[in-house]
Structures are given as C-alpha cells and as structure tokens.
Amino acid sequence: MPQLVSIAGLSVAFGGVPVLRGVDLALEKGEALGLVGESGSGKSVTWLGALGLLPRHAQVSGSVRLEGREILGASAAELDRVRGGRIAMIFQDPASALNPVLTIRKQLCEALALHRDLQGNGVKAEARRLLDLVGIPDAGRRLEAYPHEFSGGQIQRIMIAMALAGNPDLLIADEPTTALDATIQAQILELLSTVRRELGMAMVLISHDLGVVAENCDRVAVMYAGRIVEQAPSNQLFADPVHPYAQGLIGALPPLDGPRRRLTAIPGTVPDPAHMPDGCAFAPRCTLAAEPCGLAAPSLAPIADDRSVACIRAEASRRALLGVAAE
Amino acid sequence: MSPPLVEVSAVSRSYAMRSGMFGRSTAVHAVDGVSLTIAKGETLGLVGESGSGKSTTGRIVLGLEPPDGGEVRFQGKPMAAPGTAAWRAQRARMQMIFQDPLGALDRRLPVATQIREPLDIHGLGTPAEREDRVRELLRAVELTPAHGARYPGALSGGQRQRIVLARALATKPNFLVCDEPVSALDVSIQAQVVNLLADLQAQLSLTLLFISHDLRVVRQISTVVAVMYLGRIVEIGSADDLFARPEHPYTQALVSASPAPGRRSAGRIVLSGDPPNPAARPSGCAFHPRCPRAIARCASEVPALAAVGGNRQVACHLVAGAATRDAA
Numbered sequence: 001m002p003q004l005v006s007i008a009g010l011s012v013a014f015g016g017v018p019v020l021r022g023v024d025l026a027l028e029k030g031e032a033l034g035l036v037g038e039s040g041s042g043k044s045v046t047w048l049g050a051l052g053l054l055p056r057h058a059q060v061s062g063s064v065r066l067e068g069r070e071i072l073g074a075s076a077a078e079l080d081r082v083r084g085g086r087i088a089m090i091f092q093d094p095a096s097a098l099n100p101v102l103t104i105r106k107q108l109c110e111a112l113a114l115h116r117d118l119q120g121n122g123v124k125a126e127a128r129r130l131l132d133l134v135g136i137p138d139a140g141r142r143l144e145a146y147p148h149e150f151s152g153g154q155i156q157r158i159m160i161a162m163a164l165a166g167n168p169d170l171l172i173a174d175e176p177t178t179a180l181d182a183t184i185q186a187q188i189l190e191l192l193s194t195v196r197r198e199l200g201m202a203m204v205l206i207s208h209d210l211g212v213v214a215e216n217c218d219r220v221a222v223m224y225a226g227r228i229v230e231q232a233p234s235n236q237l238f239a240d241p242v243h244p245y246a247q248g249l250i251g252a253l254p255p256l257d258g259p260r261r262r263l264t265a266i267p268g269t270v271p272d273p274a275h276m277p278d279g280c281a282f283a284p285r286c287t288l289a290a291e292p293c294g295l296a297a298p299s300l301a302p303i304a305d306d307r308s309v310a311c312i313r314a315e316a317s318r319r320a321l322l323g324v325a326a327e
Numbered sequence: 328m329s330p331p332l333v334e335v336s337a338v339s340r341s342y343a344m345r346s347g348m349f350g351r352s353t354a355v356h357a358v359d360g361v362s363l364t365i366a367k368g369e370t371l372g373l374v375g376e377s378g379s380g381k382s383t384t385g386r387i388v389l390g391l392e393p394p395d396g397g398e399v400r401f402q403g404k405p406m407a408a409p410g411t412a413a414w415r416a417q418r419a420r421m422q423m424i425f426q427d428p429l430g431a432l433d434r435r436l437p438v439a440t441q442i443r444e445p446l447d448i449h450g451l452g453t454p455a456e457r458e459d460r461v462r463e464l465l466r467a468v469e470l471t472p473a474h475g476a477r478y479p480g481a482l483s484g485g486q487r488q489r490i491v492l493a494r495a496l497a498t499k500p501n502f503l504v505c506d507e508p509v510s511a512l513d514v515s516i517q518a519q520v521v522n523l524l525a526d527l528q529a530q531l532s533l534t535l536l537f538i539s540h541d542l543r544v545v546r547q548i549s550t551v552v553a554v555m556y557l558g559r560i561v562e563i564g565s566a567d568d569l570f571a572r573p574e575h576p577y578t579q580a581l582v583s584a585s586p587a588p589g590r591r592s593a594g595r596i597v598l599s600g601d602p603p604n605p606a607a608r609p610s611g612c613a614f615h616p617r618c619p620r621a622i623a624r625c626a627s628e629v630p631a632l633a634a635v636g637g638n639r640q641v642a643c644h645l646v647a648g649a650a651t652r653d654a655a
C-alpha cells in the first residue's frame with residue numbers, strides 16, 4: 001500500500017536563500033504525526049511548499065506524492081482539488097484566514113459549495129452541523145455572526161469546521177490550539193482525534209507545545225534549520241531524546257510544580273538561512289559540538305527500527321553498536 | 328506601603344451582539360465586576376477560558392476601551408479622557424503586546440520602521456537618536472539590524488513577536504500588558520522570551536499584566552495569578568501556591584488539563600458540557616453546568632469572591648462554605 005503522502009528531498013529557497021534543505025517525511029493513512037521545532041525551522045514552509053501555497057518567488061524542488069501521484073508542480077486546477085478536498089490546512093494566523101466582512105455562514109457555505117456535492121438547504125444544514133460539531137454554542141444563530149464577534153478560541157473552532165468542510169484525508173493543523181486555554185484545548189484536541197478516528201483522517205499537528213504533540217501524535221518529527229533532526233515514536237522521543245536540540249527543547253519547558261528555576265533556554269538563535277554554518281546547523285548552539293560537527297552536515301540515519309537522528313554523535317554510537325554486533 | 332501601580336475596581340464591559348435573522352441584539356457581559364491591583368514591579372498573570380474576558384480586561388486596563396462601569400486608576404490617578412494630552416502622556420507609559428504578532432504589524436512596512444513608529448508619534452528624540460534607539464531595541468530583543476530591514480512576512484513567528492516587544496518598549500513604558508505574548512513560539516524561543524521579559528522587567532522595573540493560556544509560562548513569570556471564567560475572577564492567589572493547591576473546581580480542571588510530555592491523558596479531570604457561552608451566561612455560578620462538584624445552590628446563587636486564608640480568594644460555594652464552617 002502506498003503511503004498517503006510521501007515527501008522526499010523537499011527544498012525551498014527564497015531569492016536563492018535555502019530555508020528548507022532536503023526534508024523527507026512520510027505519512028500513512030490515518031496516522032497522526034507531530035511536527036515540532038524552532039521558530040523559523042520550516043515547519044509551515046514544508047506544508048505550504050508541498051501544497052503549492054508559497055509565493056511565486058519561492059523556488060521549490062524535490063518530490064511530494066499523494067498516494068503515489070506527484071503533486072509538486074501540478075497544475076493549478078489539480079492543486080485546487082487537492083487543497084481543501086483531499087488535504088485541508090488550518091493556518092497559523094486564523095484571524096487573517098477569515099474574511100472580516102462576511103458572515104461565518106457565507107464563508108462555510110463557500111467552502112462547502114467548492115468541495116462537496118451539496119445544494120441549497122443541504123449546504124446550510126451541513127454548515128450548521130459543522131459548527132455544532134466543533135462545539136460553537138447556539139450554532140444556528142451564530143452562523144449569522146461576523147468573525148470579530150467571536151473570541152480567539154471560537155475562531156479556531158470555526159477554522160476547524162472550515163477545514164472539515166471538504167471531508168479531507170489529511171488535515172494539516174498548524175498550531176491549531178495555540179491561543180486556547182487548557183480545558184478547551186483538551187476538548188479541541190479530543191474533537192480532532194474523534195473526527196480523525198471517525199473519518200480515518202490522517203493529521204499533521206504542527207505545535208510548539210511538546211505536551212500537546214506528545215499526547216496527540218503517534219510519531220514526532222523534530223525540525224531544525226530546514227531539516228528534520230530526529231524522528232521517533234512520541235513516547236520514546238520525550239522519554240529519551242537523542243539529538244542535542246531535542247534534548248534542549250524538552251529541558252526548556254517551564255515546570256508546573258516544584259521550585260521555580262530560570263529556564264534553560266538553548267543559547268543563541270537559529271542561524272540566518274543566508275549564512276548557514278558548514279556542517280551541522282545546530283553546532284553553534286550545541287553544548288556537545290566537537291570538531292567533526294563543523295565538517296559535514298549529518299544526515300538523518302536510523303538508530304532503531306522506527307527512530308532516526310541526524311547527529312554525528314548518534315551516528316558514531318550507532319557505528320560503534322553495529323561494530324560490536326558484527327563481531 | 329506605596330499604592331499599587333494599577334488599581335482596577337469593579338470594571339464591567341458588555342457588547343451588544345447581533346444574532347438571528349431578526350437581528351435581535353443580546354448583551355454579552357465580556358467583563359463583569361472585575362477588581363484587581365498590581366503592585367509596582369509585580370506581574371499579575373491572568374488565565375482563563377477562551378472568551379472569559381482576559382483580552383477585554385487588558386484593553387480596559389490600558390484605556391484602549393472604556394469600561395461601562397467601574398474604574399481604572401494608574402499611579403493613583405484615574406485614566407485621563409481619551410484623546411487628551413494627559414491621556415497620550417499616560418498611554419506612552421503603558422503598552423500592549425498583542426495575541427497575534429502578525430496582525431499587530433503592518434505587512435507593508437519594514438519592521439524597523441514600525442519599531443520607530445511610537446517614537447515618531449510621541450515625538451521622542453531627534454531622527455538620529457530614534458535610529459540609535461531602534462538599533463538598541465533590536466539588540467535588546469536579540470535581533471540584528473538585518474532583521475529590522477525585513478517585512479513581517481519574511482520573519483518567523485518568534486522573530487515577529489520580538490519585534491512587537493521591541494516596539495512596545497520603545498517609549499520606555501513602566502507598565503506592559505502582554506496578551507498571549509509567547510503562545511505562538513516554540514519552547515526554546517519561549518524560554519528565551521520569558522527569560523528576556525523577566526530580565527527586562529528587572530532592569531526597567533516594569534510592571535506586567537501577563538495574559539496567557541499556558542499555565543507553565545504564567546507560573547514562571549507571575550507573582551500573583553488570577554483565574555477568570557465568563558467575565559469574572561473565580562480564584563486569585565500567589566502563583567506557586569495556586570497551581571500547587573487549586574481550590575476552585577475550574578482551576579482544578581485547568582491545572583489537571585495542562586498537557587505534559589510523558590503523561591497520557593489518563594487520570595485527568597475532563598470537563599463535560601458545552602463550552603461556556605458569554606451571550607447566555609448560566610445562572611448562579613457560571614461554571615455550574617460543567618462543574619463536577621456542583622450542588623443545588625450553585626444554579627441559583629452567585630458565589631462571591633471571598634478570602635479563604637493567606638492571600639487566596641475563591642468564588643465557590645463549597646470553598647466559601649468550608650470557610651464559614653471554620654468560622655463557626
């Protein structure tokens with residue numbers, strides 16, 4: 001069975017400056033994959049690039065297959081069918097994704113008319129059902145309201161309703177619960193996973209919240225500076241991160257109990273994409289960096305059946321392990 | 328003791344919400360009788376349900392929006408009337424960092440220009456001094472002049488939020504309202520911004536009203552935390568103590584629902600019932616339809632915020648009841 005989506009060597013550059021540098025990711029039907037990583041590491045660009053949503057001046061290369069069929073560079077008409085139909089996306093800036101001068105009903109119905117074979121009253125009933133489904137109280141009346149009349153959390157529910165309008169096989173949720181408080185976040189994530197199970201929908205959850213990703217995804221990929229640096233089943237990644245960046249990420253989480261301490265922020269900033277260091281992009285911030293790290297960029301290599309890491313130290317220890325095993 | 332920098336007394340704000348095909352208008356009580364004080368140099372964390380009125384409270388405290396009732400005093404004085412010179416002077420001392428950094432920035436202007444904007448508006452310094460100040464501010468938020476030359480669209484979320492922070496600090500305010508300032512950032516950058524905010528706060532003796540849904544971040548930065556539910560404060564107390572021993576059933580659910588790596592959702596208090604609807608505020612304790620501990624009285628009687636010992640105040644019949652029993 002082919003993968004639902006498989007991305008290979010996806011690279012994106014803006015004005016000759018590479019920001020995505022060879023991303024490989026695969027997703028099975030119905031699977032939930034978490035994508036975490038430094039701000040600016042290319043989490044959004046990966047999916048914007050894959051779905052042909054980047055501005056024209058972006059140079060995109062590599063391969064993106066939807067059930068084996070290449071969609072990178074596909075015609076505008078084909079991409080329109082894919083987006084909002086087979087693959088839906090909830091964007092990071094929900095407020096700017098809704099039209100402020102149209103009622104929620106107008107916008108939901110538009111999405112429904114575009115991707116579903118529904119007419120007249122059917123469209124309206126479905127719009128109402130979707131609002132109900134995402135837990136907007138008093139859905140019938142609230143359909144007539146404008147975006148500014150909803151709170152941030154309610155807007156995000158509406159975005160989810162819009163995304164579900166096309167019955168997608170894959171939902172890409174870019175920071176879907178960022179502005180919500182915990183009990184509603186828990187309900188929305190619960191909602192997403194219920195919908196996901198019912199529809200057999202796969203999901204990519206992009207989030208800065210490691211807790212959210214840990215609880216809602218089967219597998220997690222950690223991105224840094226335009227590459228994936230570690231990929232593992234959720235529980236393993238959080239119990240035992242291997243890549244120094246993944247370790248730092250988990251250590252930077254403020255504790256909810258016990259004594260307060262100054263956070264152990266990873267020092268420095270993400271390297272400027274225009275001035276990428278030679279070798280491992282994390283080296284300038286890595287406390288474990290050694291001389292070989294500056295020579296060649298480590299590639300993502302398996303360290304176990306379902307885990308892979310891009311770090312020279314991990315490679316070395318794997319080679320040592322393999323060496324021992326060969327004897 | 329010096330008076331608090333910010334004193335909010337019983338402020339309320341409702342919006343008329345049009346709904347239904349007859350355009351019937353319903354009053355939404357976004358904020359309903361909120362009182363709080365923030366001492367100089369302190370951080371008050373504000374957490375609560377989506378739509379509970381946190382942002383509205385923030386806007387009222389800053390005088391961006393007038394309350395329908397109640398009063399806000401800043402440095403012991405009532406807020407000046409909007410548009411007056413006194414109001415502008417007061418406003419330069421207080422700034423807001425918004426929930427949505429992209430929405431807060433103008434997509435058509437380089438970000439350095441936007442950092443300079445408040446200096447231009449308030450006529451602070453010569454043009455050359457303003458340029459220096461912009462460079463200084465970029466450095467303070469750990470960005471370079473090269474970042475300053477970019478447009479918001481060409482920066483990542485974390486970079487944008489630091490631009491917003493730099494702009495807010497331009498007029499050297501002593502009070503900042505931060506509305507979800509780090510929510511859109513990933514953890515390692517969040518840690519930096521939280522550390523940066525704490526450092527700047529200490530250096531500049533800033534007073535903060537810090538609005539966030541992230542309990543971890545709120546605990547990290549706040550001295551005192553207030554929990555809001557449907558426009559009212561339901562619990563307030565010192566940060567460490569409040570999260571270690573939440574008293575109000577809503578706070579208990581909130582703390583329990585905070586996701587943690589390495590923990591699956593088992594053993595969590597999951598609230599049932601509809602999400603709260605500010606346009607149809609439940610009678611009595613507004614939390615009662617979702618409250619796992621509600622008793623008959625909760626549906627009819629509004630619990631008042633009452634001291635329960637230490638500096639903790641709780642608005643719950645059960646908790647207040649315990650206090651009454653103790654007193655008896």
Ligand SMILES: Nc1ncnc2c1ncn2[C@@H]1O[C@H](COP(=O)(O)OP(=O)(O)OP(=O)(O)O)[C@@H](O)[C@H]1O
Binds near residue numbers: 014482484511
């Ligand atoms: N239109 C654009 N033009 C130029 N550079 C861009 C553009 N869009 C994104 N970038 C750059 O591409 C890089 C990756 O951006 P992306 O938005 O994918 O980051 P991200 O991982 O989603 O970060 P965040 O967590 O902050 O959302 C960043 O360095 C960003 O500045």
Ligand SMILES: Nc1ncnc2c1ncn2[C@@H]1O[C@H](COP(=O)(O)OP(=O)(O)OP(=O)(O)O)[C@@H](O)[C@H]1O
Binds near residue numbers: 150153376383384
């Ligand atoms: N301009 C407005 N017109 C009508 N209703 C409004 C307006 N602004 C806010 N509201 C309503 O007031 C209530 C409180 O909104 P507010 O934005 O203060 O909540 P919040 O606690 O900041 O929520 P969130 O965590 O989702 O940002 C909500 O029900 C919202 O729909």
Ligand code: SF4
Binds near residue numbers: 244284286293
């Ligand atoms: S390759 Fe070297 S610099 Fe990069 S993460 Fe591993 S140890 Fe650190």
Ligand code: SF4
Binds near residue numbers: 613646
């Ligand atoms: S007053 Fe009643 S409904 Fe409200 S929180 Fe307390 S027990 Fe629950």
Ligand SMILES: [Mg+2]
Binds near residue numbers: 045
């Ligand atoms: Mg992004």
Ligand SMILES: [Mg+2]
Binds near residue numbers: 381382383426
């Ligand atoms: Mg808000």
